[in-house]
Amino acid sequence: MTAVQIIFLLVAAATLGAGLLVVTAHNLIHAALWLVVSLFGIAVLYVLLNAGFLAVAQVVIYIGAIAILVIFAIMLTRKVAADSGPQTNSNWGWGAALAAALFGALFWIFQGWPGINTALQPLSESQDTVVQLGQALLAPDEYLLVFEVASVLLLAALIGSIMIARVRKDS
Amino acid sequence: MDPINSIANWLEGLFTGWGLAPWLVNLILTGLGIVVLSTVALIVAIVCVWIERKVVARFQDRLGPNRLGPFGLVQPFADILKLLLKEDITPTGVDKIPYNISPIIALATVLILWGIIPLTPTVLGSDINVGVLFIVAMGAISTLGIIMAGWACNNKYALLGAFRMVAQMVSYEVPMVIALMIPVILASSMGIHQIVESQSVWYIFVVPLAALIFLISSQAELGRGPFDLAEAESEIVAGFHIEYSGMKFGMFYAGELLHAFTVGALFASLFLGGWSGPFVEQVPMLGVVYLFTKALFIYWVIMWIKYSLPRLRIDHMLSFNWKFLTPLALALLMVVALTHKLLSNTDPWVYVLSMLVANIAVGWIALSLARRRAIIERKKFEENRALARPAESAAAAPTS
Amino acid sequence: MIPLSWYLIFAAALFCTGLFGVLARKNSIAILMGIELMLNSVNVNLVAFWRYRTPETITGQVFAIIVFAVAAAEVAVGLALFISIYRRRNTVVADEINLLKW
Numbered sequence: 001m002t003a004v005q006i007i008f009l010l011v012a013a014a015t016l017g018a019g020l021l022v023v024t025a026h027n028l029i030h031a032a033l034w035l036v037v038s039l040f041g042i043a044v045l046y047v048l049l050n051a052g053f054l055a056v057a058q059v060v061i062y063i064g065a066i067a068i069l070v071i072f073a074i075m076l077t078r079k080v081a082a083d084s085g086p087q088t089n090s091n092w093g094w095g096a097a098l099a100a101a102l103f104g105a106l107f108w109i110f111q112g113w114p115g116i117n118t119a120l121q122p123l124s125e126s127q128d129t130v131v132q133l134g135q136a137l138l139a140p141d142e143y144l145l146v147f148e149v150a151s152v153l154l155l156a157a158l159i160g161s162i163m164i165a166r167v168r169k170d171s
Numbered sequence: 172m173d174p175i176n177s178i179a180n181w182l183e184g185l186f187t188g189w190g191l192a193p194w195l196v197n198l199i200l201t202g203l204g205i206v207v208l209s210t211v212a213l214i215v216a217i218v219c220v221w222i223e224r225k226v227v228a229r230f231q232d233r234l235g236p237n238r239l240g241p242f243g244l245v246q247p248f249a250d251i252l253k254l255l256l257k258e259d260i261t262p263t264g265v266d267k268i269p270y271n272i273s274p275i276i277a278l279a280t281v282l283i284l285w286g287i288i289p290l291t292p293t294v295l296g297s298d299i300n301v302g303v304l305f306i307v308a309m310g311a312i313s314t315l316g317i318i319m320a321g322w323a324c325n326n327k328y329a330l331l332g333a334f335r336m337v338a339q340m341v342s343y344e345v346p347m348v349i350a351l352m353i354p355v356i357l358a359s360s361m362g363i364h365q366i367v368e369s370q371s372v373w374y375i376f377v378v379p380l381a382a383l384i385f386l387i388s389s390q391a392e393l394g395r396g397p398f399d400l401a402e403a404e405s406e407i408v409a410g411f412h413i414e415y416s417g418m419k420f421g422m423f424y425a426g427e428l429l430h431a432f433t434v435g436a437l438f439a440s441l442f443l444g445g446w447s448g449p450f451v452e453q454v455p456m457l458g459v460v461y462l463f464t465k466a467l468f469i470y471w472v473i474m475w476i477k478y479s480l481p482r483l484r485i486d487h488m489l490s491f492n493w494k495f496l497t498p499l500a501l502a503l504l505m506v507v508a509l510t511h512k513l514l515s516n517t518d519p520w521v522y523v524l525s526m527l528v529a530n531i532a533v534g535w536i537a538l539s540l541a542r543r544r545a546i547i548e549r550k551k552f553e554e555n556r557a558l559a560r561p562a563e564s565a566a567a568a569p570t571s
Numbered sequence: 572m573i574p575l576s577w578y579l580i581f582a583a584a585l586f587c588t589g590l591f592g593v594l595a596r597k598n599s600i601a602i603l604m605g606i607e608l609m610l611n612s613v614n615v616n617l618v619a620f621w622r623y624r625t626p627e628t629i630t631g632q633v634f635a636i637i638v639f640a641v642a643a644a645e646v647a648v649g650l651a652l653f654i655s656i657y658r659r660r661n662t663v664v665a666d667e668i669n670l671l672k673w
Contacts, residue, residue, distance in 0.1 A: 022588075032604065051618050051635075054635055056308050058614075064344075065311070074600055075330075077663045087601070088595045089595060095594030102586075136633050156644075157643075161651035164655050
């Protein structure tokens with residue numbers, strides 16, 4: 001058991017535990033805070049996978065923007081009476097069965113794939129993933145079109161959410 | 172003559188001589204480094220308490236603390252003793268875990284930033300190659316800590332104060348990130364060590380407008396100065412830390428002061444050349460002296476802004492950000508990127524001068540557009556005012 | 572070292588947890604949090620495959636970054652919709668938003 005393996009096991013256990021608490025917590029704000037813990041655990045996993053830029057981007061985008069948006073929305077749409085009583089609907093048994101069946105199916109597929117135990121090749125010293133990422137996102141023969149389409153998508157989401165959530169003066 | 176690295180090497184030799192495994196030696200040395208760096212940062216926080224009180228006193232034409240010790244130097248220790256001995260009141264109905272964790276988050280996210288600031292040419296906590304984005308990430312986590320503090324207190328005013336503070340912090344992150352990208356363009360790297368090393372000419376002389384935008388948005392991120400609506404005593408009592416007493420409040424307070432000093436150190440690293448100065452290659456420890464001097468100067472500028480300007484209203488604050496600062500930062504980013512690409516192979520003097528001219532041009536255009544807009548708005552405002560007019564012009568003037 | 576299977580099993584478990592959240596929760600925002608867990612597990616999968624199978628090309632990380640952007644856009648629009656629904660129907664419980672149900 002090397003140190004990296006112990007770190008991975010601890011972080012993965014914490015993230016999965018936090019994920020379970022997200023979907024079963026009674027108080028919705030506690031669920032949002034457990035979501036933050038889970039997202040942070042995933043950022044640590046990105047660091048273990050040598051994707052440093054993605055780890056920091058995960059913290060900035062998910063924890064710094066999305067989680068805060070979710071917490072704001074929970075606080076703005078809260079009815080105190082709704083925190084009591086069951087938080088799961090009447091079909092939760094089927095949901096749990098389906099999730100367990102899906103996990104079993106994925107596990108069985110992994111057993112049948114020979115590439116599952118690929119060993120970790122060390123990254124070459126000269127490879128700077130941040131520089132490579134920047135070049136890939138902006139090179140016309142690589143992923144520039146995807147980048148621009150994502151920008152248009154974000155612009156559409158920005159305008160759309162402002163239009164939807166506006167307080168109309170006539171109603 | 173590099174004491175820190177020689178001590179580290181001697182300790183490493185000592186531990187390996189005792190027969191410890193290399194990964195354990197590494198772990199112990201890293202732990203020691205963390206302890207030393209955090210201690211230095213927290214001692215700086217204590218000194219900042221004294222500096223803050225003396226400087227605000229001088230700005231307000233009075234003396235400041237001068238009874239405890241010579242020049243009041245023992246005052247911060249008395250403050251800390253008072254905070255430690257205060258009763259730790261926990262209001263009823265609070266959510267225990269967020270209530271107790273948010274002061275820790277507020278201080279921890281500031282201490283973490285000390286790990287990536289290069290102190291001397293050879294001493295650096297951790298040389299990550301996405302340092303600039305890491306600064307933004309820690310700011311984002313501190314925003315989360317503020318929401319947790321505001322919500323956990325079971326107090327409407329704390330929640331309102333937290334909402335306003337978070338809206339302000341999230342809004343001002345946008346021009347801050349854009350202004351931070353400008354030194355990244357100039358240095359072709361996001362790592363702070365590389366940015367400090369590539370400053371043959373300090374970046375404040377190459378892109379002064381970017382430094383100014385970074386300073387303004389950092390002032391708003393800190394929640395200080397003219398942007399302190401969320402915690403002003405005359406507005407919303409103490410904002411989101413209204414229900415905290417004793418050492419928990421002390422952690423918020425020390426965290427805020429240390430954050431201001433850390434912003435000073437970051438500004439010094441990104442725009443003022445960090446540890447560079449005369450004789451710093453021969454005597455690396457002088458790098459710390461230079462860095463702290465520059466950081467203290469910027470901290471003094473931050474305090475100067477705070478204690479000289481009146482408070483902005485929240486809607487003025489947000490419209491200033493979204494309607495002026497963000498478009499300006501974006502335009503500046505495009506101009507700097509274009510100029511850098513066109514002129515990066517020419518003579519350094521031509522490069523610096525043309526960047527400077529481009530910056531001043533962008534700033535001039537922005538200010539004249541803002542001035543024109545302000546004149547139009549002022550005229551519209553004057554027309555609509557119902558003044559007490561004399562009788563003969565009241566008959567002639569229209570009512571709208 | 573850590574074999575690839577550990578990352579894939581972790582991502583599958585997180586995905587199934589998110590799926591349970593989507594299928595079993597009443598509050599719409601809780602459903603959205605389940606969707607976020609699923610998106611994050613997919614991202615972990617993508618980056619793990621990038622690191623273990625093709626570390627020379629950067630395609631895996633580009634895919635993951637685009638997933639970040641799409642997730643952010645989706646959360647923004649989704650929450651705007653929920654706030655708007657709350658203003659009209661005074662509820663965000665998914666079962667009670669049933670005007671179009673036949």
